[in-house]
Amino acid sequence: METRWLYNTSETLPKLCEAAEKTCVIPMGCVEKHGLHLPLGQDIIQGSHLTYMASQLETVCVFPDFTFGDTPGKVPYSVPYGSICVPLDTQMLLLEQLCEQISDNGFKKILVLNAHGGNNLWLPTFSRKLYYKDYDFVFATTYVDLPAPHIMAEILEKEGSGSIPELTQEDEELIIKYHKQDMIIGHGCMGETAYMMGISPESVHLDRLGIESGQSTHKADHLLKAGIRLASNGWDINYPNAYSADDPIGCNERIGKAALRIEAERLAKIFKLFKEDNTLTEFSDSRRWKCR
Numbered sequence: 001m002e003t004r005w006l007y008n009t010s011e012t013l014p015k016l017c018e019a020a021e022k023t024c025v026i027p028m029g030c031v032e033k034h035g036l037h038l039p040l041g042q043d044i045i046q047g048s049h050l051t052y053m054a055s056q057l058e059t060v061c062v063f064p065d066f067t068f069g070d071t072p073g074k075v076p077y078s079v080p081y082g083s084i085c086v087p088l089d090t091q092m093l094l095l096e097q098l099c100e101q102i103s104d105n106g107f108k109k110i111l112v113l114n115a116h117g118g119n120n121l122w123l124p125t126f127s128r129k130l131y132y133k134d135y136d137f138v139f140a141t142t143y144v145d146l147p148a149p150h151i152m153a154e155i156l157e158k159e160g161s162g163s164i165p166e167l168t169q170e171d172e173e174l175i176i177k178y179h180k181q182d183m184i185i186g187h188g189c190m191g192e193t194a195y196m197m198g199i200s201p202e203s204v205h206l207d208r209l210g211i212e213s214g215q216s217t218h219k220a221d222h223l224l225k226a227g228i229r230l231a232s233n234g235w236d237i238n239y240p241n242a243y244s245a246d247d248p249i250g251c252n253e254r255i256g257k258a259a260l261r262i263e264a265e266r267l268a269k270i271f272k273l274f275k276e277d278n279t280l281t282e283f284s285d286s287r288r289w290k291c292r
Contacts, residue, residue, distance in 0.1 A: 005024075025062055044116075071118055101224075103135065149178040152175045
């Protein structure tokens with residue numbers, strides 16, 4: 001079934017709404033630098049692709065991408081290197097108005113699938129904002145996880161060689177090695193690189209690894225340890241290259257395809273739970289009645 005809002009017609013969208021049990025998922029990301037080896041659209045590309053993959057396993061409506069999430073607007077790497085920085089109040093207003101439009105079209109359960117860590121700083125506030133308004137829909141968020149290499153290694157250790165059919169023996173050895181080395185997973189990491197290798201390998205430039213460091217400068221650590229909260233939790237200070245990871249040397253399309261499948265299957269389970277559970281709907285109806 002075609003699950004993407006934009007690919008439906010005015011006649012087929014109501015049928016999708018029924019099949020999705022009135023559930024709509026909004027892929028959310030951003031446009032920003034991801035080291036020198038990954039594209040600027042990494043987060044929204046992976047979020048959009050995974051949402052669609054998961055929707056083919058568990059039917060939900062896939063809303064058009066919320067592309068321009070929250071990115072630091074005044075650090076050296078942002079504007080010169082292609083980041084798009086939209087004011088936060090604009091993002092919040094747009095998301096609220098989009099949710100209203102989605103609801104007007106019959107979808108009463110709205111889930112944001114967030115693929116960008118920066119959005120985690122404002123989405124809880126947005127959810128709280130909706131909490132105090134009398135809307136006829138429920139809103140929730142979930143996130144994109146990064147299976148490579150650690151989740152993959154756990155699968156291999158538990159289920160044995162060959163349990164991830166996309167991988168060769170050499171791939172398995174690489175995954176296990178990185179897992180045992182406690183490879184840093186963050187921004188532009190093995191996990192994100194794997195996703196893009198599976199989606200668009202021509203967009204990945206592994207030859208650019210090693211030019212800029214993905215290791216922390218630790219310049220903000222003393223403030224964070226003292227309990228002082230900073231914008232972006234000091235991330236842009238500790239990682240001025242917009243890259244926080246160990247170099248994903250050896251990542252390939254096979255690892256990417258496996259990572260996409262594993263994550264799509266996980267997300268499909270989340271979509272199913274959100275779609276079928278009535279806890280939020282019943283609570284929302286009860287609270288709305290009491291507020292009148």
